[in-house]
Amino acid sequence: MLIQKDFRNPSSAIGSTGYLGLPNGIKLGGTNRHREKELLYAQGDLAGDIFIVEFGCIRVSRITLEGRRLVTGFYFAGDVFGFETGAERQCYAEALEYSGTRKFHLDERDLANPQIADMLFGYLESIQQHLLILGTQNAIERVAAFLVGIADRRGGEGPRARLPMSRCDIADHLGLTLETVSRAIHRLQVLKLITLVGARDVILLDRDALIDLGA
Amino acid sequence: MLIQKDFRNPSSAIGSTGYLGLPNGIKLGGTNRHREKELLYAQGDLAGDIFIVEFGCIRVSRITLEGRRLVTGFYFAGDVFGFETGAERQCYAEALEYSGTRKFHLDERDLANPQIADMLFGYLESIQQHLLILGTQNAIERVAAFLVGIADRRGGEGPRARLPMSRCDIADHLGLTLETVSRAIHRLQVLKLITLVGARDVILLDRDALIDLGA
């Protein structure tokens, strides 16, 4: 059942929901622009709006009762985010850099729209992939999967990708500490699988080896 | 958007999809009975059928390329399982004990049915909860959350619950080893939060303390 047309790369650790075009019959709002660190919505807000990223990067996270943070996903141009299962948002969303989004309102009836359904399945698949990584992989494998996922999302820009998120964001996404992420990146460099340009740009030198590690 | 009527206990680590009744307008098959260890479907099978558990317990798992296993969920009477995002199954399902299920076929159009949509959202929520546990909690917290989740699913049977799955199954569900699960259960006993009756029956002595640990 529930056929999704566009199979995502299974090595992606990021919450991509790869939308293929604007959904038919859905009233899409105009572009909203967000400054760096701007909150798009908070935990506890009323759910119902779905967002499409036009440019920039959005971080979606969730805080546990103990105050620990899980970053559920990073969303780039073309990605869809904001799905929630209840009436109230469990997650909050923040712009990591100057970003643009468009939003549209969904109710249950819109699931009959195949494009909306595909977005939801894409989201579901990305969570399942994330779960697999957190449930089975060690630090260097997680970081490798993460970097491949990011690079793939940037599409045709070649093997180079900018990381708009901090080491701490990556750590909270992968269930690690920022120091461990930093060391894993260092080890990947020593292994000649990546090159760092500054702290926030990576070049993937051996994508296949990274996938072997991370998948 | 996407209002789910029946909020699940957020401490549940298990993939409950709590269905409230038989879906309208869906042709439900008769009960299939499964012997212990019987495979209901395999990784690579054509997806499309959704299952409702009538009695017993079904384990759904996924094997990574490296051969590591993630148990994505345990499903008891009343639970729904079998959702997949692609045409092929990424997971396989096995009966942990003598069990009965009924299945029905879904296609994308059925998502317009609110009861089907609710099942899907229930499933989505259970994955997100699982993700939160794997991403933020330590061994004893994971096991506590798991036990509370199991006990809650057994409904009105009081604080006692049977565990039809092995320590290894629990470990692969929680991203731990079976020895660590065994020790965590032991520690919960020492803390007087649970009592074990044999290896496969638990009595929750202090549900609130367990939730505090696990949520």
Add this chain to the structure above:
DNA sequence: CGTGCTCTTGAGTCAAATCAATTATTGTGG
């Protein structure tokens, strides 16, 4: 050209994994 971030790197600790028996349990056939 400081000041405040973020990132890196090092040293030490600790929780969980691994390795290795031992001890229940469960199942089977005599």
Add this chain to the structure above:
DNA sequence: CCACAATAATTGATTTGACTCAAGAGCACG
């Protein structure tokens, strides 16, 4: 019904990967 095998669970000893704590180094910005 009991002995025995097979499987599952516990427990102990040890190792290790990741966390914690603590400096520095690099960079971005006013």
